[in-house]
Amino acid sequence: MITFTINGKEVRGQDGWTILEVARWNGIEIPTLCHHGALEPYGACRLCVVEVNDGKRSRVVISCMYPIRPGIQVQTESPRVANVRRWIIQLLLDESPESPKIQELAKTFGVTPSRFKKAGVDFACHLCGLCVRACQEVVGVQVLTFGNRGLRKAITSPFNAASKECLGCGTCTYICPTGAMDQVFQRVKG
Amino acid sequence: MSVTFKALENILEHYPPSSEHLISALQDVQAKFKYLPPEAMTAVCDHLGVPLSRGWAVATFYKTFSLEPQGEHDVAVCLGTACHVRGAHNVYEKFRRELEITGQEGTTRDLKFSLRQVRCLGCCSMAPVAQVDEEIHGNLSQRKAGHLLRTYRTR
Amino acid sequence: MQITSIDDLQKAKGTGLNQLYPDKPKILVGMATCGRAAGAQRVYDLLHKKAQQEHWDGVVEKTGCIGFCYKEPLVDAIFPGKPRITYGEVTPEIAGALWEELAAGRIPEKQIMARLDMDDMVLNGGPRKFFKGKLKGFLAKTPRYEDLDFFKLQRHIAMRNCGFIDPDNLLHYIARGGYFPLYTTLTTMTPEEVINVVTFAGLRGRGGGGFPTGVKWASCRKAQGWPKYVLCNADEGDPGAYMDRSLIEGDPHAILEGMLIGAYAIGSSEGYIYVRAEYPLAVKTLQRAILSAREAGLLGENIFGTGFNFDIKLNLGGGAFVCGESTALMASIEGKPGEPRAKYVHTVDKGLWNRPSNLNNVETWANVPVIIGKGADWYRDIGTEGSKGTKIFSLVGQVKNVGLVEVPMGVSIKDLVMQVGGGVPENREFKAIQIGGPSGGCIPKEHWDLPIDFDSLWDAGAIMGSGGMIVMDNSTCMVDVAKFFLDFLIDESCGKCIPCRLGLKRMREILEEFSAGKGSLADLDEMESLSEAVKDGSLCALGGSAPNPVLTTLRYFREEYEAHILQQKCPAAVCKELITYTINPELCNGCTACVAECPQDAITGDKKKPHSLDTSLCIKCGACFEVCKFGAVAVA
Structure with a gap:
């Protein structure tokens, strides 16, 4: 067992566990978007950031992937953590102001839309990749993928076309946190 | 150039069926056809035993690859830092106007030129520079850019 | 030729030296990409023919x-018993005249x-003098390399062979002491000794991070x-x-030898070089070098018995800046x-294919053979307390002597710009130097006494990066x-994590407001807090250093x-939303050059009479400004 602290409270976990796993086991709330217990962690949304002091230096890491180590001191609400989290929610909210899941997050953290708020988008995709990972790791058909990069990055199927391999199982729409997958799914299953 | 079985076979025979060769094989296809024809991409993925979704992800991620046929002459204008501080942006806009490219990058209707931006060709001493096909042209101004296109048009 | 013993190596060195410095005249043409861009290929073809x-x-x-990029194409004449003479700006047009002289055994003064x-x-036991006795005539007055401001502060260690050898010739590399350090490593040192x-x-990673290589x-x-x-990398x-391109194009075996020594130290038998496909000449040079090293038995099995x-395998990059990041x-x-x-x-611990992997950049690898060959004490003597050795910088932008320079760590920005670089062009004023590329920062004149090393740059808010130095003027x-x-980073971001993908976009939107004269001072604070969030929250170093x-x-x-936000002014007259082009009727003589260039037909006027510019049509492309020889077009 590995012993360390979260917000000053001593906690313990097995070797190989992540900070997020230990935190949730102990009832400490850390928000996530791209995390799902059935899938490999991906580390894209960065909502689950925490500050870790390993005795040498203090840095901001993502709790869903950071393996616990003896003696580390974890802060889930430090000013640096709060600043990252607030900005991520701000950016997400401005991208898809109508998404219920994002609205809920915004409400919890007291974030309101800014002057850069996008108009006309109800369910923007935030590229959390749950659908892609579910399609690959759970369903095993590897139809969905990330296409392109940067601001043009999007969830697609090859050639943006209907796929022969798609089973039409709908796992992707089920797991999608924002509802953006519905449209893509219609196109992919053909 | 149309996609022939022979042309593809010549490329694929260099690669044992393993996913690590995906990018290299696609680069060869790109060099051969100047873009990635869908049937060629599918053939590469089949040969190497990787899902088509992976081929698609790679082909759209890297700038080397284009999914549409390219113009006869490739005009790559450097917008690296050294070129930028010496006015490359205005030169680029000149190319865009002359070639009537509506987007940031693109191919002329007559398929004569493809215009694209590159970040640093490593010829900073001659900034601003542009590379047309294999040849680098340095110390460009808007006026020289116009001349340059005219010489390639008549070639 | 197989090189499997010290005798073979010595023999190769002898042959190589005879080729490097034969008993007959030799003409060298600088043929790296920068030279070729200036016409060196045509010069070489002409001379060769x-x-x-x-x-x-x-x-x-x-x-x-x-390194003399600003004087390309470069041609060198090496006549037995004479100093080596470097000619600059030998364009294809004048190469013929130079040939006439050199072919007749004369050393012309021109150029x-x-x-x-x-x-x-460097690696081969002391200097080799080209001649005995005293020089006469104009040769005596010709400056030596070390007399030139551009070279005075330089010391070529990583670039030791660049401009001296034919990069495709393995024997040339061996002639200057190459592969001897590898021999020493394999036959007399344990891996632990090499690491020590x-x-x-004190070698630190030259790719930008400055992590201690031995560690x-x-x-x-x-x-x-x-x-x-x-x-x-x-x-x-x-x-x-x-x-890095220049090192590969000038001395590829230095990199291979460095990797060989590193592989022995680490306990590896497989190597990869990941090289930009946008560098076709570098790719070809590496391919040829790997092939010739393999043929000689310097790569492969049972090296030196x-x-x-x-x-080593060669992988071509696909044109993605983020692939300079190790995991990408x-x-x-x-x-x-x-x-x-x-x-x-x-x-x-877990890198390529989830196996232990050691990644260093080109310049780091090129330094390794010298450290083994000359010893750690020799190397430690160069540089500063925390940053040992030399660093290659590309000195570019608004500076007279544009080129590649290799200087000991600790040289000041001022000396680099004003002495090595010869200062900014006439009528302009040094404003800042940008160091470290998109992850680095702009350092102003107030700090130009700063000695350049990994730690001082970090403190100033920049980073060493790979060594790009872009001089900026007013x-x-x-x-x-x-x-x-x-813009660059938004274009190159992989888009995986939100702080980088959306955070940089937001930063760009705020900047866009500034450059249009909008926004408020409060937005500057907002920008700072967003910058911190992007730094702390991003997945990799691209986003982490982007602000x-x-x-x-x-x-x-x-x-x-503040000038942009409060006065709606762009002091450098660059931001298009805040500038206007006008024609000064007192300076305009009506030459009509601008009329021909204006894409908008915004300029009108009779020949030989002052012209006028209709600002409502003007798209601020600057074509008129660029073409006016009389300074009549003003921008403010």
Whole structure:
């Protein structure tokens, strides 16, 4: 067992566990978007950031992937953590102001839309990749993928076309946190 | 150039069926056809035993690859830092106007030129520079850019 | 020729030296990409053809770039018993005249830049003098390399062979002491000793991070797992930096030898070089070097009969800046999109194919043979307390002597710009120097006494990066520069994590407001807090360092931001929303040059009479400004 602290409270976990796993086991709330217990962690949304002091230096890491180590001191609400989290929610909210899941997050953290708020988008995709990972790791058909990069990055199927391999199982729409997958799914299953 | 079985076979025979060769094989296809024809991409993925979704992800991620046929002459204008501080942006806009490219990058209707931006060709001493096909042209101004296109048009 | 023993190596060195310095005249043409861009290929072709046609008893050869990029194309004449003479700006048009003189055994004075009295050799036991006695006539007055302001402060260690050897000739490399350090390593040192030497020498990673190379090697050696990989990062992507390309094009075997020594130290038998496909000449040079090393038995199995095996594969990058990041580079070699992953488990433990992997950049590898050959003490003597050795910089932008320079760590920015670089062009004023590419920062004149090393730059808010140094003068707008780097990074972001993908976009939107004269001072604070969030929250170093250009310009040039926001003015007259072009009727003589260039037909006027510009039609492309020879077009 590995012993360390979260917000000053001593906690313990097995070797190989992540900070997020230990935190949730102990009832400490850390928000996530791209995390799902059935899938490999991906580390894209960065909502689950925490500050870790390993005795040498203090840095901001993502709790869903950071393996616990003896003696580390974890802060889930430090000013640096709060600043990252607030900005991520701000950016997400401005991208898809109508998404219920994002609205809920915004409400919890007291974030309101800014002057850069996008108009006309109800369910923007935030590229959390749950659908892609579910399609690959759970369903095993590897139809969905990330296409392109940067601001043009999007969830697609090859050639943006209907796929022969798609089973039409709908796992992707089920797991999608924002509802953006519905449209893509219609196109992919053909 | 149309996609022939022979042309593809010549490329694929260099690669044992393993996913690590995906990018290299696609680069060869790109060099051969100047873009990635869908049937060629599918053939590469089949040969190497990787899902088509992976081929698609790679082909759209890297700038080397284009999914549409390219113009006869490739005009790559450097917008690296050294070129930028010496006015490359205005030169680029000149190319865009002359070639009537509506987007940031693109191919002329007559398929004569493809215009694209590159970040640093490593010829900073001659900034601003542009590379047309294999040849680098340095110390460009808007006026020289116009001349340059005219010489390639008549070639 | 197989090289499997010290006798073979000595023999190869003898043959190589005879080729490097034959008993007959030799003409060298600098043929790296920068030379070729200036027309060196045509110069070489011409000289080569003439030599053949006229059955000239001499040698015409190509070589790499010695750094004088601003004087390309470069041609060198090496006559037995004479100093080596460097001619600058030998364009194809005047190469014929130069040939006539040289072919007749004469050294013409025209176009001479400098002379070299001896070849320092670095690795090969002391300098080799080119002549005895005293020089007479104009040769005596010709400046030596070390007399030139451009060279005075320089010391070529990584670039030791660039401009001296034919990069495709393995024997040339051996002639200047190459592969002897490898022999010493394999036959007299344990891997631990190699690591100790490199650690004690104080070599730090030249790719930008400055991590101690020996420490990295030691961790990789200790890591569990097999096979282990040794990788070379040649995906030089920083705009304005081209030292790695030049090293590869000028001296590829230095990199191979460095990797061989590193592989022995780490316990690896497989290596990869990941090189930018945008560098076709560098790719070809590496291919040829790997092939010739393999043919000689210097790559492959049982090298020097010691039982040590190592071979190198070449991977071509696909044009993605983010692939310079270690985990993205490894994903790319594996045939995947170049998306970085979290590095909570280090790549020395789990890197390529999840195996222990050691990645160093081109310049780092090129330094390794010298450290082994000359010893750690020799190397430690160069540089500053915390940063040992030399660093290659590409000195570019608004500076007179544009080129590649290799100087000891600790040289000041001022000396680099004013002495080596010869200052900014006439009528302009030094404003800032941008160091470290898109992850670096802009350092203003107030700090130009700063000695350049890893730690001092970090404290100033920049980073060493790969060594691009872009000089900016008063025609450069700092808000525009910040925007330029953000554009670059937005374009190159892989898009995986939100702080980088959306955070940089937001930063860009705020900057866009500034450059249009909108926004408020409160937005500057907002920008700073967003910058911190992007730094802390991003997955990899691309996002983690992306705010640096914004933060340093804010820190050092806040008043320029304020001029945009409060006075709606762009002091450097760059931001299009805030500038207007006008024609000064007193200076305009009606030459009509601008009328011909204006894409909008916005300029009117009779011939030989002052013209006028209709600002409602003007798109501010600057074509008129550029073409006016009389300074009549004003921009403010």
